[in-house]
Amino acid sequence: TCSRMEGPSVCVCVCVYPQWASVNRAVLICDQCCSVHRSLGRHSSQVRHLTHTAWPPTQLQMVQTLYNNGANSIWEHSLLDPASAMGSRRKTAVYDKLHPNKAEFIKAKYQMLAFVHRIPCRDEDLLAARDLSKQLHSSVRTGNLETTLRLLSLGAHANFFHPEKGTTPLHVAVKAGQVSQAELLGVYGADPGAPDVNGKTPIDYAREVGHMDLAERLVEIQYELTDGLAFYLCGRKPGDTQDLTELAKAAKKKLQLLSNRLFEELAMDVYDEVDRRETDAVWHTTQTHSALATAAAVPFLPVNPEYSSTRNQGRQKLARFNAHEFATLVVDILSDAWRRQLGNSCAVLKGFAHQPNRVPNVH
Numbered sequence: 538t539c540s541r542m543e544g545p546s547v548c549v550c551v552c553v554y555p556q557w558a559s560v561n562r563a564v565l566i567c568d569q570c571c572s573v574h575r576s577l578g579r580h581s582s583q584v585r586h587l588t589h590t591a592w593p594p595t596q597l598q599m600v601q602t603l604y605n606n607g608a609n610s611i612w613e614h615s616l617l618d619p620a621s622a623m624g625s626r627r628k629t630a631v632y633d634k635l636h637p638n639k640a641e642f643i644k645a646k647y648q649m650l651a652f653v654h655r656i657p658c659r660d661e662d663l664l665a666a667r668d669l670s671k672q673l674h675s676s677v678r679t680g681n682l683e684t685t686l687r688l689l690s691l692g693a694h695a696n697f698f699h700p701e702k703g704t705t706p707l708h709v710a711v712k713a714g715q716v717s718q719a720e721l722l723g724v725y726g727a728d729p730g731a732p733d734v735n736g737k738t739p740i741d742y743a744r745e746v747g748h749m750d751l752a753e754r755l756v757e758i759q760y761e762l763t764d765g766l767a768f769y770l771c772g773r774k775p776g777d778t779q780d781l782t783e784l785a786k787a788a789k790k791k792l793q794l795l796s797n798r799l800f801e802e803l804a805m806d807v808y809d810e811v812d813r814r815e816t817d818a819v820w821h822t823t824q825t826h827s828a829l830a831t832a833a834a835v836p837f838l839p840v841n842p843e844y845s846s847t848r849n850q851g852r853q854k855l856a857r858f859n860a861h862e863f864a865t866l867v868v869d870i871l872s873d874a875w876r877r878q879l880g881n882s883c884a885v886l887k888g889f890a891h892q893p894n895r896v897p898n899v900h
């Protein structure tokens with residue numbers, strides 16, 4: 538069920554004909570800008586092709602609404618503010634060079650979040666984050682998506698359990714029937730299976746009020762990681778994975794010995810690698826006549842500064858697996874995730890969605 542963006546639109550870098558969207562930033566971008574977004578990694582920007590990637594319709598609707606309502610101004614707040622010192626800083630223009638001009642601008646904007654509005658200095662960042670998260674609870678009850686995205690960009694937690702109300706923001710959004718808010722929270726890692734103070738999950742509430750479409754979509758979000766891995770396998774035809782070499786058997790054994798925490802990390806890393814490989818395939822399909830095709834390759838997962846160097850090295854090594862080896866790894870992870878879930882010892886199938894990077898310090 539692919540949907541298309543409607544009406545005329547321009548890339549936020551003032552490039553015409555955007556072909557891609559950044560889902561977590563809720564902006565539309567052109568091929569050139571997308572090449573830079575991809576190089577930043579999913580933790581900064583989750584890119585999807587507007588027509589060559591299948592979209593959940595309500596997710597596309599969420600991005601479209603935010604984009605039409607000027608979500609871009611969230612990422613350029615201080616550039617638009619004449620009182621700010623940044624106000625004199627020029628945005629990139631259509632005919633600027635991709636490297637270094639546009640690339641530097643995109644990195645400052647989406648990786649460093651250099652132009653996001655910072656709230657006044659507080660005693661403790663932790664306290665500030667709690668405040669923001671409480672505001673998030675109020676915001677998701679309304680239709681105002683921009684406020685929600687602004688709060689999330691400032692460091693509000695999508696899974697914040699409100700101590701007085703006994704709910705997470707997703708409970709609030711679902712009870713209020715705010716589908717787009719639920720989509721946005723999902724992109725920022727909200728867990729549809731998290732219980733509230735009464736032991737009920739957002740999925741439970743969606744079913745209770747008879748909002749079955751939303752309930753189904755929430756289940757999809759909950760199983761995004763394992764579904765993503767499974768769909769990858771369906772497309773790849775991994776061959777007979779029963780025929781394991783000694784090396785693969787050893788790897789499988791090692792996988793089973795991982796702690797739940799490390800297993801969860803590995804599953805998330807492999808999911809990122811699946812996304813990199815699939816986006817790469819779309820990229821090459823859509824760039825056959827473009828000089829960008831090879832110039833803008835993303836040969837392995839970009840560094841995520843929030844992870845240890847060991848983990849980042851491990852993530853980059855995933856690119857070395859050939860299609861068959863990688864498919865074998867994905868099969869092993871799926872079967873071990875299943876085993877762990879049966880043992881009820883692990884929440885690995887829940888709440889795996891990625892937390893895109895945030896303003897490191899709320900000053």
Ligand SMILES: [Zn+2]
Nearest residue numbers: 548552567570
């Ligand atoms: Zn652009």
